[in-house]
Amino acid sequence: MPDISVVLPSILQPLAGGQSILTAPADATVTVGSLLDTVTGGYPVLARRLRDEIGALRRYVNIYVAGDEVRRLQGLETEVSPGQEVLVIQSVAGG
Amino acid sequence: MATAENFVLAIGTKKGLWLATSQDRKQWSFSGPHFLMSEIPSIGIDTRDGRTRIMVGVRSEHWGPTVAHSDDLGATWTEPEQGAITFPEDTGAAVERIWQIYPDAESRPGVVWAGAEPISVWKSTDGGEHFELNRGLWDHPHRSDWGAGYGGAAAHSIVVNPAGDNVHVAMSTGGVYRSLDGGESWEPRNKGISAYFMPDPNPEFGQCVHKIASDASVEGRLYAQNHHGVYRTDDNGENWNSIAEGLPADFGFVMLTHPRREGTAWVVPLKADGERIPPDGKLAVHRTDDAGATWKRLDTGLPEREYNSVLRDAAGVDSSEPAGVYFGTRGGTVYASADEGETFAEVVSHLPDVLCVRAAVVSTAGLPVPETAAARGA
Numbered sequence: 001m002p003d004i005s006v007v008l009p010s011i012l013q014p015l016a017g018g019q020s021i022l023t024a025p026a027d028a029t030v031t032v033g034s035l036l037d038t039v040t041g042g043y044p045v046l047a048r049r050l051r052d053e054i055g056a057l058r059r060y061v062n063i064y065v066a067g068d069e070v071r072r073l074q075g076l077e078t079e080v081s082p083g084q085e086v087l088v089i090q091s092v093a094g095g
Numbered sequence: 096m097a098t099a100e101n102f103v104l105a106i107g108t109k110k111g112l113w114l115a116t117s118q119d120r121k122q123w124s125f126s127g128p129h130f131l132m133s134e135i136p137s138i139g140i141d142t143r144d145g146r147t148r149i150m151v152g153v154r155s156e157h158w159g160p161t162v163a164h165s166d167d168l169g170a171t172w173t174e175p176e177q178g179a180i181t182f183p184e185d186t187g188a189a190v191e192r193i194w195q196i197y198p199d200a201e202s203r204p205g206v207v208w209a210g211a212e213p214i215s216v217w218k219s220t221d222g223g224e225h226f227e228l229n230r231g232l233w234d235h236p237h238r239s240d241w242g243a244g245y246g247g248a249a250a251h252s253i254v255v256n257p258a259g260d261n262v263h264v265a266m267s268t269g270g271v272y273r274s275l276d277g278g279e280s281w282e283p284r285n286k287g288i289s290a291y292f293m294p295d296p297n298p299e300f301g302q303c304v305h306k307i308a309s310d311a312s313v314e315g316r317l318y319a320q321n322h323h324g325v326y327r328t329d330d331n332g333e334n335w336n337s338i339a340e341g342l343p344a345d346f347g348f349v350m351l352t353h354p355r356r357e358g359t360a361w362v363v364p365l366k367a368d369g370e371r372i373p374p375d376g377k378l379a380v381h382r383t384d385d386a387g388a389t390w391k392r393l394d395t396g397l398p399e400r401e402y403n404s405v406l407r408d409a410a411g412v413d414s415s416e417p418a419g420v421y422f423g424t425r426g427g428t429v430y431a432s433a434d435e436g437e438t439f440a441e442v443v444s445h446l447p448d449v450l451c452v453r454a455a456v457v458s459t460a461g462l463p464v465p466e467t468a469a470a471r472g473a
Contacts, residue, residue: 012158044176049158052189053181060157090157094132 001025002082006039008046009090015046026082032063033076035086050088060091100415100456103168104442105149106429107135107408107451112151114169115442120419120433123442126169133158137408139196140455141222143204147457150207150223152193160190162209164223168457180209180217180226186233188213194249195408196223200257210250214241214266218278231279232264232272237300241269244303251407252307254317263307263317263332270302271319273332284332289324306350306407312357316386320350320362320407327387338387343374348407349422353435354414358386361412361420361436363405372402380420380436396439397430406450413454423449 003023013020022039024030030038033055040047050061055076057063063070064087070078080086104115104123111128112135130153137152146166154160162179163172182188195210207223210216215233217226232250241248244267252265262274263284270285283300290302303322310316315331318338323346326335339345346367353359361382366374373379378401379394403426410422420436423429427446430439431454 044178045161045174048161048178048181049155052159053178053184054187054189056189058157058159094156 001027004030004035004080004082005085006035007085007087009088011090012046012049012088015049016043026080029079029081031076032065032070032078032080032086035080036076060093062089062091063087064089101458102413102415102419102454103140103147103149103457104421104429104431104454105138105140105151105452106423106443106446106449107138107151108423108427108447108449109134110447111135112138112169113443113446114149116168120413120415120431121440123431125443129169129172130163134450136450137193137196137209138451138453139198139207139223140453140457141198141207142455142457143198143201144222145458147455148222150196152196152209154192160192162193162196162223162226175224177225179219179224180211182215183228186228188215192247192249194251195253197253197255198223199255200259202257203259208253208255208262210253210264210266212247212249214238214248214250214269216250216253216264216278229278231274232281235272235281237269237283240301241266242301244268252304254307254309256309256314261315261331263309265304265307265319267305268301268303270300270304271307271332272300284328285335286333287328287335287337288319288321288326291323305348308350308352308360310357310386311353311355311359313386316357318350318352318360318387320347322346323367325350325362325387338383341390342381343379343392346371347405349405349410351410351412351420354412354418355416356384359384359435360387361410362390363410363422365404371404373404376400376402378405378424380422380432380439382436393432393436393439395437396432396441401426401428403428406448408451409449411453413456415456419454421452421454423452425449 024038106113111131113127115123133155139150141148150164163174191212197208199206207219216229219226254263272281273284319326325339344364349363351361381390403424413419420432425448428444429442
């Protein structure tokens with residue numbers, strides 16, 4: 001069964017036990033939301049860094065699927081296929 | 096000879112937390128920044144139960160808000176896995192920012208209150224590791240009429256009386272709310288406080304209160320610094336009366352009270368509404384020793400010119416004798432007084448905007464000593 005990989009920025013890796021990539025087994029397409037549920041299920045602090053308690057993606061957290069940021073697709077309902085790689089990247093925002 | 100005391104000073108800024116320790120409140124050793132690039136809008140130093148626990152509200156623009164605590168003066172930090180403050184699912188709300196962390200009375204060890212944005216009050220009974228949402232205030236019928244101040248819509252001040260039955264909360268904007276049953280039910284208590292910026296300047300609620308604090312020993316006496324207006328109540332919030340006469344400005348954010356002595360409070364006046372700076376650019380703390388009847392200007396040791404404001408939680412007192420008074424500016428300078436404000440000295444400068452300052456007398460026995468001078472000039 002091919003995996004879906006979620007690549008984390010270095011700043012979040014300590015919250016995933018030091019891993020840079022989290023994987024979820026998938027034999028069909030899944031949504032980004034359910035993918036995050038799966039890969040962060042064992043890492044609740046990491047989960048809160050990405051989404052608030054009502055499940056909304058934090059404003060300056062960007063998630064890319066096939067090169068597109070999910071806000072320009074279907075948000076957390078964006079579908080990801082087995083074998084694809086999902087990137088979590090923080091916005092270059094701040095001062 | 097007095098027993099040597101150890102002091103800890105916690106400085107929450109827009110870009111992290113600095114901790115300082117001292118034995119004389121003059122020479123400080125620093126550690127930090129902790130939580131670099133996250134703002135620290137709230138700090139509680141809990142010295143009950145024979146330990147020193149520093150609790151901080153942390154908020155990253157990228158990664159959101161959380162609460163962490165340290166029992167070793169910042170050598171290590173713990174963030175509860177499930178989050179110390181998270182809204183229950185049925186509320187459909189999410190925490191934006193922790194504005195206040197308030198350890199309760201000595202007689203109620205383990206009880207810690209918190210105020211947050213959106214406007215909400217929380218209570219922990221396990222020393223600040225997990226908080227429960229106060230449903231009485233969350234479900235209050237006035238909620239839809241409460242507004243947001245410039246910094247957001249938040250409960251920013253919590254005051255609990257020694258018996259624990261009377262709780263006052265101040266929110267921006269909504270005014271002061273009081274509970275007589277330990278937080279089960281809430282009613283607005285703003286009579287006498289002007290809301291000049293509203294069509295009805297004397298509404299039941301909606302006042303823009305900036306900070307409240309309780310008198311050290313007079314039950315039912317509280318002080319309030321409002322958006323224009325400094326007030327005192329002697330009847331548990333039923334009536335508020337102006338005590339602004341004698342101050343150079345009735346605007347400001349800070350309201351501090353003495354840890355033991357009745358009638359003693361400190362404010363840091365700012366000129367407003369258009370300017371929001373110390374009057375004429377001359378920074379001064381003002382102290383009353385007679386519950387607001389008169390005020391004394393205190394500026395010895397403060398700079399000739401200072402155009403930065405002092406935010407509502409960027410000031411604190413310690414419990415020593417005489418009490419220490421501390422505050423920080425949006426320009427990143429922190430001042431300390433070991434004599435109740437008579438004289439101040441700069442503790443550190445050039446930090447990011449100071450959002451929160453708390454100080455306490457602590458036992459450092461068995462605790463690691465913070466690194467020296469890590470923050471000075473940072």
